[in-house]
Amino acid sequence: MPRKPWDIAFTAEPAEVAALRRIMRLHLGIWGLQHLVDGAQLCVSELVSNVITHVGPGTPATLSVSMKGTHLRIEVHDPDTRALPTLRDAGTESEEGRGMALVDAVADCWGVLLHPDRKVTWCELTTQLPTADGHGEASSVMRAEALLRHYAAAVQPGRRAGAGRLASTVAEETVIAAITDLLHWFRAHGRDADDMLDRAQMRFEAEYAVPRQGL
Known part of the structure; x- marks a missing residue:
């Protein structure tokens, strides 16, 4: 089952989050990765919300999704290299920083890549597939x-x-x-x-x- 990388440009607005979640669900269905829908949608919501909160509404951004080995890789690109994601205890009363704590709890790993013109906040979820183009043993x-x-x-x-x-x-x-x-x-x-x-x-x-x- 070929799983070709894909990306979609969007404007960081609250109204876009639901649309991106639907797009993620549809693509995972096509890829035969329905069991990752909940976790992947949560990661998309939090990564995009992080851009809205810390970079600003209206920011041009890109969602990129690909396979990295047997992991699903989700990336959100935005043009601000200064506003870096922060990780705080998801149990604290402060809302700030809790989004990345949720990503940290769901994903196998996450991080930030800095480029001259943008930053990339990424996370990876294990698929439990035998190979990148394999399928689940239902x-x-x-x-x-x-x-x-x-x-x-x-x-x-x-x-x-x-x-x-x-x-x-x-x-x-x-x-x-x-x-x-x-x-x-x-x-x-x-x-x-x-x-x-x-x-x-x-x-x-x-x-x-x-x-x-x-x-």
Whole structure:
């Protein structure tokens, strides 16, 4: 699963925070990292709020998200190299500095990079993936992997059913071939193929929607 870096320019205003949280949720869904949504959204909220509070509303900024090894890296760029984030005890009564304490509690690590024209406040969250382009071992995915290995062995003479994970391009073609054959099976048994696809799509969306609830 390729996870290409992306970034988005924004103006540091309170109204932008909710939009950036939604964008983060959507991208993590596409990347198959739904289990990181809550933590990543919190980090985005606090890093952006830190710019609003300490640099000023209306500041032009950029949110950048990428994979660094098996960690999700979140960066917020702003043009002020003097206003550095501060870390205070999240349990204190003062609101100032608590945002970075929350980031510190959620992220594996965080820091600040200073450049001549900007600073970059970043944090990283562990994904628990085996590789940067791998995927989580959910039971549904593991069942699909096992099925595809056996299917590939049936359509590719000489391939062992227990062989390792299929290459990305081969896996995609194998999935398409398997779905096509299943539709033929449904039709051969008097079922409506389109109806079966609709039912499968509804079940997939119902299962997929569970970790995506909330902003």
